[in-house]
Amino acid sequence: MDKKGLISFNMVYWIGRFAFLLILVLVVGYVVSRYQSAELKTRLSESEAFFNAVYYSPDAISYFDVEKGISVPGIIDLENFNEERIESALNYEKNDVIAASFSLFDLNGKLIKTVVYNKEKYDLWKPISKPEGKGGIGATSVFEKEIYVLYFNGKTNPGILKAEIILPRR
Amino acid sequence: MKNKKGGLTAPLIDFWSLVVFLLVAIAVFFIIKIQAERNELIINDEAALSDSKKILQNFLRTEVDVDGKTMTIADLIILVDHDGGYREKLIAEKNKILTEFLENSKYNCAEIYATGKNPIIESHIIKDRSFKGSCFSNVKKTVSATLPRQDGKITVKFAIE
Numbered sequence: 604m605d606k607k608g609l610i611s612f613n614m615v616y617w618i619g620r621f622a623f624l625l626i627l628v629l630v631v632g633y634v635v636s637r638y639q640s641a642e643l644k645t646r647l648s649e650s651e652a653f654f655n656a657v658y659y660s661p662d663a664i665s666y667f668d669v670e671k672g673i674s675v676p677g678i679i680d681l682e683n684f685n686e687e688r689i690e691s692a693l694n695y696e697k698n699d700v701i702a703a704s705f706s707l708f709d710l711n712g713k714l715i716k717t718v719v720y721n722k723e724k725y726d727l728w729k730p731i732s733k734p735e736g737k738g739g740i741g742a743t744s745v746f747e748k749e750i751y752v753l754y755f756n757g758k759t760n761p762g763i764l765k766a767e768i769i770l771p772r773r
Numbered sequence: 774m775k776n777k778k779g780g781l782t783a784p785l786i787d788f789w790s791l792v793v794f795l796l797v798a799i800a801v802f803f804i805i806k807i808q809a810e811r812n813e814l815i816i817n818d819e820a821a822l823s824d825s826k827k828i829l830q831n832f833l834r835t836e837v838d839v840d841g842k843t844m845t846i847a848d849l850i851i852l853v854d855h856d857g858g859y860r861e862k863l864i865a866e867k868n869k870i871l872t873e874f875l876e877n878s879k880y881n882c883a884e885i886y887a888t889g890k891n892p893i894i895e896s897h898i899i900k901d902r903s904f905k906g907s908c909f910s911n912v913k914k915t916v917s918a919t920l921p922r923q924d925g926k927i928t929v930k931f932a933i934e
Binding site: 616619620626630631633637638647648651655658678711712747748749750751752753759763765 | 817834836873
C-alpha cells in the first residue's frame with residue numbers, strides 16, 4: 604500500500620471506529636434508560652399505599668368502637684364515610700398526585716354511597732384514565748379494588764367497597 | 774500495525790468486538806426486562822394477597838343470627854369444630870355471603886378451607902355456571918388465619934380470584 608492509499612485506508616478505518624463508538628454510546632444509553640424506567644414503575648404500590656391509608660387510618664372511614672376504645676379497619680362507619688374525613692386523614696396540602704372514588708354497595712349490589720377524594724382532579728383525570736400499561740403517556744393510570752367489607756349504620760352489615768384510584772403518569 | 778496484513782486485522786477485531794458488545798447489550802437488556810417483569814409480578818401478588826387478607830378478615834367478622842343469638846362467622850366455625858352442630862347453618866351462611874359477593878364484584882371464584890380437629894369447611898365457589906375461565910392459576914394467592922380451639926388451633930385458608 605502506498606502512502607496515499609494508507610492515508611485513505613486509515614480515514615475509512617477511523618470513520619468505522621467513530622461509528623462503532625456512536626453505536627456503543629447509543630446502546631449503553633438505551634440500556635440505562637430501560638433500567639431506570641423499569642425501576643420507576645411504582646404506581647401500583649402508590650395506589651396500594653393510598654388505599655391502605657384510607658382503609659386503616661383511625662381518622663378516615665373506619666368505625667370507632669367506643670366500648671373498646673379502638674377503631675376497627677374493615678368496618679366502615681357510614682357517618683365517617685365522606686370526603687372531609689378522608690381529606691383530613693391524609694392531609695395533602697396541594698394534591699396533584701392522586702385522586703380516587705370510593706363506592707360502598709350492599710351485598711346485593713345496591714349502591715349506598717359514593718365518596719370522591721380530590722374531586723377536581725378526579726373529574727379531570729377520569730375521562731383519560733386507562734389501566735396501567737395501556738394508553739399513551741398523556742393518559743392517567745386507574746387501579747380498581749373491590750373488597751368485601753362491613754358497614755355500620757346502627758348495626759354491622761356486609762357490603763362491598765369498590766375503589767377507583769387514579770394517578771397521573773409523570 | 775504498519776504492514777498490509779496487520780492493517781486488515783485491526784478492522785476485523787473491531788468488527789468482532791462490536792458483535793460481542795451487541796450480544797452482551799442484548800443479554801443485559803433481556804435480564805433487565807425479566808427482572809422488571811418479576812418485580813411487577815411480586816408487587817401484583819402482594820396487592821392481591823393484601824386484598825384477600827382483608828376479605829377473609831371481614832368475612833370472619835360478619836355477624837350472623839344463630840338461634841336468636843348474634844355471633845360472627847369465626848364464632849360459628851369454632852362452634853362447629855367444638856361439637857359438630859350448626860354445620861348446615863355455617864355452610865348456608867358461607868355460601869350466601871360468598872356467592873353474593875362474587876356476583877356483585879369483579880372476582881370469579883373463591884375457595885375456603887377450615888380445619889380444626891377435623892375438616893370443618895371445604896368449599897370452592899364459582900361466580901356462575903357460565904364462567905368458563907380457570908381459577909387459581911397462582912397458588913401464592915392463598916391467605917390464612919387461625920382461630921383458637923381448646924387444644925390447638927383452627928386454620929382457615931382462603932383464596933379469591
